[in-house]
Structure formats: structure tokens, C-alpha cells
Amino acid sequence: MIKVLIVEDDPMVSMINERFLKKVEGFELCGTVNSLEKAKESVKICKPDLILLDIFFPQGKGTDLLRWIRTENIKCDVILITADRNTDTVEEAFRYGVVDYLVKPFVFKRFKESLIQFKNRKCSFEDNDSIEQETIDKYILKDKNIELENIDDISDIKGFNQRTYEKVLDGIHDMGDNNFTAQQIAENIGVSRITARRYLDYLEKEKKLEVEMEYGKVGRPKNKYKLRTEE
Structure with a gap:
């Protein structure tokens, strides 16, 4: 809290x-x-x-x-x-x-x-050991709209890799309809939690995921992700 x-x-x-x-x-x-x-x-x-x-x-x-x-x-x-x-x-x-x-x-x-x-x-x-420019922009440039739909290959974005992106997607689908954390995806596909978190945040920007904060009795809150359902 x-x-x-x-x-x-x-x-x-x-x-x-x-x-x-x-x-x-x-x-x-x-x-x-x-x-x-x-x-x-x-x-x-x-x-x-x-x-x-x-x-x-x-x-x-x-x-x-x-x-x-x-x-x-x-x-x-x-x-x-x-x-x-x-x-x-x-x-x-x-x-x-x-x-x-x-x-x-x-x-x-x-x-x-x-x-x-x-x-x-x-x-x-608090959840990241280092901060990427995209994360800083998210909270500093409040009105900045990043057009993601025109990107065919995530490798066009500095610091991202198409193969890792696809592995993250596979890891997400393995979770089915369950909510999941960046740590669970990281362990599932063999990458660091920080890497998994960056790709999950990107997928949220793509509106492919939803995220909510889960507060426990102790410790800091966790981001819980789930696949966004089509309306």
C-alpha cells in the first residue's frame, strides 16, 4: 500500500x-x-x-x-x-x-x-531493475500516442526481437484463460523477468493483453496479465 x-x-x-x-x-x-x-x-x-x-x-x-x-x-x-x-x-x-x-x-x-x-x-x-525509454515515456508523455498497428516486425523497434516476441506469445497461450505474471512467463520460456515484462507491456499497448494490480497482505503489488477478450 x-x-x-x-x-x-x-x-x-x-x-x-x-x-x-x-x-x-x-x-x-x-x-x-x-x-x-x-x-x-x-x-x-x-x-x-x-x-x-x-x-x-x-x-x-x-x-x-x-x-x-x-x-x-x-x-x-x-x-x-x-x-x-x-x-x-x-x-x-x-x-x-x-x-x-x-x-x-x-x-x-x-x-x-x-x-x-x-x-x-x-x-x-519498483518492478524493474532498469528502465527503458518506452516506460519513461508512458508516464512523462501522457498524451503521446504510439502507433503500433503499422509495425510488421517488432525487430523494427530498438531493443526488441521478433523471435522473443513469438516465444512470449507462445508462453501466454500456454497459460490458457488464466491470469499470469511476468515471472511465470519468464520461467515458461526461459528469459529474464525484466525481458518478459517489457514484451508483456508492449502487448498491452497493442491491446492484446489486459493488466491489473494484485495487492497481497505483504510485499509490493504484482502486475497480473490476461488475454484481452474481443468485444
Whole structure:
């Protein structure tokens, strides 16, 4: 589960953020605080993966906390949720590495999209020992549409091999209608899990596979794949 700390001095907004957070699978609230000093204490104690942070506080700005997190080299990501539309603030926020910037008032759909994007990126990075350009593009270039239909041979794509692609397809068909992981495919056809994962992600882009996150009681979530059924 991804631990989230809410830093917001408006009780009503805090309540909304908490309610929205409960509706998104894979996240758990580790605390809600209403000041920047309390936020620093909470960051040290509960070590959140993600902070939902406001900008305006009586004793300072949310970007002050963001700056402190970076100065202290704390491994924690931040989504700003604020009514501040000032260009300088937005620019400063991204300069310090926020993963998203939500302007109040916002709708639940936009809130959920932000969290799901963060979760998918985090899980993808955790599942891979090294990251390919295609994976980075998936989370950085959100609007990038890669035309896969015009590729006759996967070998035309750097880093891919047609024979391995066909072996992965054979391994998938061996699974029948069962859900499977990259590790299972890797063991089935004799390649590394990372290689299997790259080809499975490609097949998902081709819309030949569906993928969902499976959360266990311990450990990080696993990607479970299955053949996409024709509608």
C-alpha cells in the first residue's frame, strides 16, 4: 500500500481529500496535519510515500515544505492541491519535483487520475531493475500516442526481437484463460523477468493483453496479465 500524508489547514478540504483517498485502491492514509511544522514531524515519523499538500498556511507556504523535503533528501513525492494559480508558484512547484498540481476546486475524476498515474509509475519503477525509454515515456508523455498497428516486425523497434516476441506469445497461450505474471512467463520460456515484462507491456499497448494490480497482505503489488477478450 502507498502511504499518504495530507497537509491541509482547512478542515473541510482535509475531509474531502480523505474521503476521495479512501475511494482509490492501493492507498492508505497515514496522517492528516494542519501545519507545516506538524508536517515535518509526521514525515519523519510515518515516512509517507506521497504527500497531498496545500500552498497557503498561516506560518508559510507549502512550497517551503517541498523545499525542505528536497534539502533533507527525503524520499517522498508530492501532489499539490491548492487554489493558488500563480504562474510563479506552479513553476516553483515543478522545479522542486511535484508529480502533479491540482487546482481547487477539482473533481474526483481528476484526483483519481493523478493518484493512479502516480501509483502505476511507482509500481512500474519498483518492478524493474532498469528502465527503458518506452516506460519513461508512458508516464512523462501522457498524451503521446504510439502507433503500433503499422509495425510488421517488432525487430523494427530498438531493443526488441521478433523471435522473443513469438516465444512470449507462445508462453501466454500456454497459460490458457488464466491470469499470469511476468515471472511465470519468464520461467515458461526461459528469459529474464525484466525481458518478459517489457514484451508483456508492449502487448498491452497493442491491446492484446489486459493488466491489473494484485495487492497481497505483504510485499509490493504484482502486475497480473490476461488475454484481452474481443468485444
